[in-house]
Amino acid sequence: MSADDRRAARKDDHVRLAEQQQNEAAPRTDFDDLEFVHHALAGISADQVDVSVQVDRWRWPTPFYVNGMTGGTEKTARINTELAIAARETGLPIACGSISVALDEPSTASGFTVIRKENPDGFVMANLGAGRSAEDAVRAVDLLQADALQLHLNAVQETAMPEGSRDFSAWARSVEQIVAASPVPVIAKEVGFGLSRSTLTLLGDLGVTIADVSGKGGTDFLRIENARSSGEAVVDYSVLTGFGQSALACLLDAPSGGPVLLASGGVRNPYDVVKALAAGAHAVGVAGVFLKAVLTGGADTLVPLVRGWLEQTTALLALLGAASPAELIRTDLLVRGTLGEFCRLRGIDLIRLSHRSEIHQRLSNDR
Template sequence: MESRKDQHVRLFEKTYQTHQTNDFDSVRFVHNSLPELSLSKVDSLTTLPFGTWSSPFFINGMTGGSEKTKKINESLAHAAAATGIAIASGSQKAALKDPALHDTFRVLRQVNPNGFIFANIGAELDEEAAKQAIDMLDANGLQVHLNASQEVVMPEGDRDFSSWLKNLERIAHSIDLPVVVKEVGFGMSRATFRRLIDAGVQIIDVAGKGGTNFITIENQRRDRARFDYLQDWGQSTVISMLEAQPYLDQATFFASGGVRHPLDALKGLALGARAIGVSGIFLHTALSSGSEGLITLIEEWKQQMNEIMLLLGCASLDELRRTDLILSGTPDQWARLRGPKPEEMATRSQRIS
C-alpha cells in the first residue's frame, strides 16, 4: 500500500500536462462590454448546507499513506491554513488498516488546526470506518469516493462493488457531519444522481474526466492485459454538470476534475456547482514550488476569480449562475441528445429572474 501511494504520485507527475485541453474549453461566457460594477462589490463567497466558505474552491483529496506523501500533505495543509480554504484528505484506507500510517494523514490537522478538513474513505467501507476516519483527523466533514473504474484497472483492485450503495445510505444517515460522495475522475450521470439522492446523499462531487486519469495511472502499473482502450472512459466535469441540471434543487453539487485555472472554476460554478475541487494543478505546484508557491497560486486564483466576475458584471455567484453559456463540441452534442437544450443554456439570463 505504501509503495502504491508513492507510485501514484510519481505517475501523476509523469502524466501531468500543463496545457491539456478538455470540455471546459467547449463552454464560453458571453462577453459583457458594460459590466457596470466595481471590484469592491464583487463577493465570491459560497453558501453551503453546512455554512459559508469565503472562497468557492478547495484543495481536493489526493494522497497520504507513506512518509513521502506525509510531506506532501504537510505542504498542502500549510497552504490551506495560510489561505483559509478547505482541504480534503486522500483515501485513509491504508491508515485504517495500519495505525503506523495515521500521522501521514493527521498532519493535515496538525498543520491546519482551525481549517475545514474532509476525511476520505472509499464506498466499500462502512459507517464505522467512516467514523474512525473522521476521528483520525478531527474532520469537519467526510468524502466517500467512488472509484470502480480505477479498481477494475488496478492490478490488485477490488472486483466486488455490490455493497457500495447500501454503505452510502448507512453513512448518509449515521454521520452527523457533511457527507460528500465523489467520483475520482470519471464523472457521473443522472441515473447515479437519482440513486444517490434516494439513498439520502445531500452533497455530490461529480469529479469528471479531464484531469488526472487513474485509468492511465493504474494501466502503467500493469505488466500485462493492459486497458489502454479505456483511457477515454467516463463523462467530463462539464457533461456531468449538464447531467446534474434536473437535480440542482434536490442536492448540493461540487465540481472537480480537469479544473486548470480560475476561468474553468467559474464555468463549473456557472453550471450550478456550489464549490470547485482542485487537485492536479495544486499538487503539481506543491511538488515543484512547495507550500509557498501553492499559497501564491491560491491567492492569485482568489483575485482573478473576482476580476473575471467583475468582467461578467456578476457581483455574486448567484448572479454568475444566471449568465448565458454557449456550448460547443462534445458538450453541445451531449446536451442535444440528453438536455438541457443548448439554446436554453445560451439564453437563460432572459428567463431566470
C-alpha cells in the same frame, strides 16, 4: 514485499504518475467547449464581488478547495503538510486522500493527521472509499476531527487496478449505511469519471446531500493503474481511455432537486473554476495544479498561486457582472464541440442556456 509495503508503494506511485501527467502538454477538454456570451456593459466593480460560497450548511471563504489527493507514506505526509499550511494561510477547505490505509495500519495515520495539526481551525474533509464499513467512516472522521467526509466511488479505477475489487454490488448499501452513521455530512465523489444524472438521483435517495461530480479531464486514474501494472497484467485497460463524463457534462445534466453539487476534474485555472460555477457547481475542487505547485516549491509556491487565483476569480466575476459565485447561474453560456454534442444527445436545452440573463430579467420583472 509485504502487503503494507505494496500499499505504500502504490500511494507513492500514484503521486509520481500524477505528476507525470501534470507535466504533459494539456489536452483540449470540455472546459474549452464552454463560453460566456460577452455583454460589454454588464460588468461591476471588483470591490462589489464576494467570492465566498454557500455549500450546504457551510460558508466557505473561497469558491475552490484542495481536493483529496494522497497520504499514508513519508513522501505523501510531506505533501499533505505543505497543502495544509497553504490551506491555513489562504482559507481553502482541504481534503485528504483515501484514509483507508491509516485505518488498517495506524502507524501511517500521521501522514493524514498532519493536515489537522497544521490547519487546526480550517475546514477539513476526511476521505474514504465506498465499500468500507459505517464504523470505518466514523473512525475516519474522528481521526482528522473532520468537518465532512468525502466518500469516493472509484469503480473504474478499481477495475484497472491489479489488486482492485471487481465486486461493486454492495456499494449502494454501503453508501446508505455510511451516510446514516457519519457524524458529519457525507460528500459523495467520483475520482475522475463523472456522476451521471441517474447516479446523482440514486445518491439523493440514499441520503447523500452533497456530491462532487469529479469528471474526466484531470488526473487519469485509469492511466495510472495501467502504468502501475504494465508488464504484469494480462488485460490492458487502456481500451477504456476516455471513459466517463466531464465535470461540465455532469453539471449540465444534473437532476433538479438532487444533491448540492461540487465539481472537480481537469480544473486548470480560475477561468475553469468560473465556468464550473456558472454550470451549477457550488464550489470547485482542484488537485493536479496544486499538487504540481507543492512538488515544485511547497507551500511557498502554492500560497501565492492560490492568492493569484482568488484575485483573478474576483476580476472574472466583476467582468461577468456577478457579485457572487451564485450569481453566475444568470450568465449566458454557449456550449460547443463534444460538450455540446453530449448536451444534445441528453436533451439539454442549449438555447435556454444561452439566454439565461434574459430569462432571469423577465422573471424579475414579473415578480
